[in-house]
Amino acid sequence: MSDNNKWKSLLGIANRARKITSGEELVIKEVRSNRAKLVIIAADASNNTMKKVTDKASYYKVPVKTVSDRYELGNAIGKDARVVVAVTDAGFANKLKTLM
Template sequence: MIQQKWMSLLGLANRARKLISGEELVLKDIRNGNAKLVILAADASKNTEKKLTDKCIFYKVPLKRVDNRELLGKAIGKEARVAVAVLDEGFAKKLQTLLD
């Protein structure tokens, strides 16, 4: 039940164009301060996980994990995604409460 809530909210954020997906784009948005929340798939490669985790810690961006990349992709109506960044403070706050 909770899973469907965060997935539909993420889909909504995507349709509102408040979401960016793809490792490189997410890293860029963390660096330039646009990312309010990063969501990482638990099955991301160790390298990707480390890179994103380190960047999030350095730039003080909250990071949440979800079960797998298929789930993350499905939530935004796309192919499997390893990481997405939420660019809106409101969506980010609500997603954090749902993913805790």
């Protein structure tokens, strides 16, 4: 399994463990409350969403990783397209950072 697929399966596991929040408003809420340990955003997110999420994340010092598109991100968590997700577990977040 390539590193590219490892992060996807780990994200899927984190999702099943309910350690993931998806959707712009919910992710921003997690970042604000310091629960988000890592934010993953799709490269094809709108400029507005991209700016809003990355600004908020950098202000709260939450690392941000970018993936190629919303379908790849949604697919990793077994859903349709997802533009942004927050990982709320430090263990998953740290492992994902090394894989991405």
